[in-house]
Amino acid sequence: IAQLWGNRPEDFISAIAEVKDRGYQAIDLNMGCPDGTVIKNHGGSDLILHPADAARVIAAAKETGLPVSVKTRLGFNNLDTYKSWLPFLLQQDVQLLTVHLRTRKEMSKVPAHYELIDEIIAMRDAISPNTLLQINGDIADRAAGLKLVQEHPGIDGIMIGRGIFNDPYCFEHEPKEHSLAENLELLRMQLDLYDEFTANFGPMHFQKLKRFFKIYVRNFSYASDLRMALMDTNTTTEVREILAQFDQEWAAHKAASVTA
Structure with missing residues (x-):
């Protein structure tokens, strides 16, 4: 899977054609990156502020014939943005939606908003039940991810981010000491x-x-x-x-x- 960011549909059509030729099997659209340079160039979480651009990018990505997923955050500055932003993305009918449970403003400075998971699951079930839902934020390892899934039926997958910097073996089925x-x-x-x-x-x-x-x-x-x-x-x-x-x-x- 290749993850791409930007806001110009024509760029995605040409870029995806190239990565498709290189053997990639799916495209993930980055609509959550908080990096200042990415935002300045109208990519990542900047698309939260420009949903029309986001819709055009998703539509362009779909034209390539590869499965399309989106990774995003709950909002840019305001947490309540998720109430409109996530339903909007679900209406675009992507195969997989990954939600980092923080806003761009929050970065990783506050705990992930696990209290919103069940509400987000309900949104998915009501708007686009065939879209897989993946959760990201404060998941340290595979065991923590499985526990989260058990606590919130309806989650289809988990994503580990910073956890890899603490433990390169965080995806192990059976954790053990490593030399x-x-x-x-x-x-x-x-x-x-x-x-x-x-x-x-x-x-x-x-x-x-x-x-x-x-x-x-x-x-x-x-x-x-x-x-x-x-x-x-x-x-x-x-x-x-x-x-x-x-x-x-x-x-x-x-x-x-x-x-x-």
Whole structure:
């Protein structure tokens, strides 16, 4: 699934045709992103303020023949906006609606409004019963998501956002302890994916990759030292070199601890 944002229908028609050729099977329309740059360019949660544009974008996306979903928030500045905004989206007959249970103004600074879930389910059932409903906001892991579904019959799925930064294994069916080696192997896999994407689609912004290092490098001796070293890198090759050096030093450290 490719997630796209913007407000010009003609851009979506051309972009979706391209991602369809690359093998993507569905399109998710981002109508909830709170980023200032995205909003300035009339995408993300800015569409909450311009429902007519939102409708045109959805209609254009549907013309491509791919399944279309929408991710959004409860409102831009005012929480009560959900009472008109969500029914409006449901009237567009999308396959899946994902609702982040906060407004754009609230960002992630307040608890997600779980108290509104049942009302939102009722909206879906009344307006577009065939639309799947997915909930996002403060869901830490798979177990928390399943608990939410059990408490609110009618939810079809859950989305985990910030939870992945606290636990890269948050989707596991049976949570368990994971070793440092497993964590660093996940980091190496992300480096490989980064390089693969760059080779296929052009250069990426390496600095943005660094925000993910803290997911894997934490909760062990010398974690802060390793993170600092990784943050000074400028290429995936440099990251791999530092990880290789760390592996050697960590093995020596464990060997010395056993001897002692």
